Amino acid sequence: MAPEPLVSIGFIAKRTGNAVSLIRYYANEGLIPFVRTSGGNRAFPRSVIRRVSFILIAQNMGYSLAQIKSLLSTLPDSRTPTQDDWTKLSTVFNQHIDAKIAALTSLKTSLEGCIGCGCLSLERCRLYNNDDKVAARGSGAQLLDDNVQSQFLISNKK
Template sequence: MKPEPLVSIGYVAKRTGNAVSLIRYYANEGLLPSVRTEGGNRVFPRSVIRRVSFILIAQNMGYTLAQIKGFLSSLPDNRTPTQQDWTELSRTFHAHIESKIAALSSLKTSIEGCIGCGCLSLERCKLYNRDDKMAKQGAGAQLLDENVQLHFLRTTKK
């Protein structure tokens, strides 16, 4: 198998339409594989261009770099990812998105019900203080219903 061509950080930045500093940041965060030349320059397998695209899409969807790194960890660093490699990553990503959609849909229903009830009572509101069951978890609305916790929202912020 022929080794994958290595390209400069400037080439990756130009091809992806991003600043060199962003590509360097992604590499430093472990999102992009790279090696150093004898002269100390960072070079990348040409296939990182597709990884950068995936990172940008996932970030725009609200995923953190740590979450994105988890998705990308299924791709090989020692060879160009195959169509099968990307298909597997896509399946995992799709399942995660579906789970997120279901949780957000449940959250939407809960919020619509709460806003529609009109109780405006901090003592009685099931979203704000449901029998104070969540007091040990901290102040505020800790539990929206049995399936959707605010923790979900906190972990999916950019």
């Protein structure tokens, strides 16, 4: 198989509708592969266009760059990802989406009662957070945050 043709950072920026600085940032963060030309410029496999699009979609869905990097690490850097490669990634991504849907459904259901922050239902919170022990872990809905994070970690290990 012939190596994938390389394109400039400007080409990637134009095709994805983003600033060159954003493409450079993604490259520096290890989200997209690149090589240096003999002149020291960055050159990118053309398939990086799909990766950048995936990054933008995932960010819009609330994924952190660390989570996106973990997902993208399943794709090969040395060749254009195949349909099978993207299918495997989408399977993992779909598991994450399902976990997010479950967490959002749980939040929607619990908004009428307690959302794990200790402020809405003192009677119910005694079951989950007796004497407000969770407060030592920081502000915000710590129990809810734990549920969302654990769902991501569980689905990421599959």
